[in-house]
Amino acid sequence: MKSKLFDYIDRDNFVYNLSGLTKLLAFVCFTFSVMFSYDIRYILFVLVLSFCFFRISEISFRQIRTMLIYVAVFLLLNFCLTYLFSPQYGTEIYGTTHELFRFNGRYTVTLEQILYQVTKILKYASGIPLGMIFLLTTNPSEFAASMNRIGVSYKAAYALALTLRYFPDMIRDYQDISLAQQSRGLDLSKKEKLGTRVKNIMNIFVPLIFTTLDRIELISNAMDLRGFGKHKKRTWYAGKPLGRNDYLVMLFAAAVLAGSICVSVFVNGSRFYNPFV
């Protein structure tokens, strides 16, 4: 059921054929450029770009539905919390007040606040398509190979590969243990008191963790026996050589990042775009 969140299905199109490294760099460049800039125009530009890439990648809506629900709930909550805690933060940032309507002194709705909060939502939303592209169109083994190629130590990259490899197994183990314990009468639902529920969760926890510890022993012995970690470098079976398209996309992503910084430095003079002055 839930492990379907992370399924990689091989396809043959422009985005799938890019190397994992390219997609990672593009993802990082795009997210950093929207993280840095608070200019709604530039963020919209990046958002449109990301959606174009998303169309090209041919990811089906079914694959990302669960994720979208989580995202929507998260954004809504953040939106409400921000307003609840700092209803005048926009005014503080932009330095002006354009009142729309007022309930009481503190919770007056201002244009500045709306701009600030909408910008924030768009900022977050524009990172998502590329994140999904990266997760769903990259072969996990190739991902680790790409990490190694941009200078991450191969041991850390290998840890990442192991994570991706064992994550589905772990979910299966968790479900098996959980069902086994429930069939023995362990109640995890809301009917049980909180204290008992915590105890019951521990009863699933302990076997899961001890299985994992056994497995760690097994895998590390197997790797040691095959001489893992003896040399400073290693080669990757799944590593792909970079093609022309890879370089083009990387250049483009770097340009987007540079553009974001340029807009902030030369056009706006700060990270914020201020239409009110």
Place this chain on the structure above:
Amino acid sequence: MEKKLFEFQTKTIVATGLGAALFIVLFMYVKIPTGIPETDIKTAYGVGAFFSALFGPIAGLLIGLIGHGLSDAIQYGSPWWSWVVASGLTCFITGLVYPKLKVEVGEFGGKDILRFNIYQIIANVISWVVVAPILDIVVYAEPVNLVFTQGIVAAICNAVSAGVIGTILLLLYSKTRSKKGSLTKE
């Protein structure tokens, strides 16, 4: 065998990989509600602290970074970087206790429990009350009072998770290991 603070053996790598996978599974599915809305006690941090104490700060750092980063990416499409960094830092600081513990030879007494908990509380306070909110403000320009409130709640929840679950797991684990010098010649 002497334990070095920053050693990185094959076992550390494997523990990191599997620990992070476990972290993701727990982070996404196993939360204990506290009754206050949207503040769950995340069991993942208990396991994070357990693995950090068992395999050292480097493993802890990577478990926090990979685990939180990937689970954010899977659930929300894009990691919330400031909190990912804070997660890594929590596990890293907790991991500093690693050379002082001898859990793998079956020793985990009252003093060790205290020591582990002092480390994890310091780690949680530094990461969630100081580092995460400051990064939130610098990187995302979030409102100041919101992020500090969130930070304090997170610090308490995570410290409870690490304190209760981490301690129980370490105790149980130490019981399964045979003590050094437990064999006697007849």
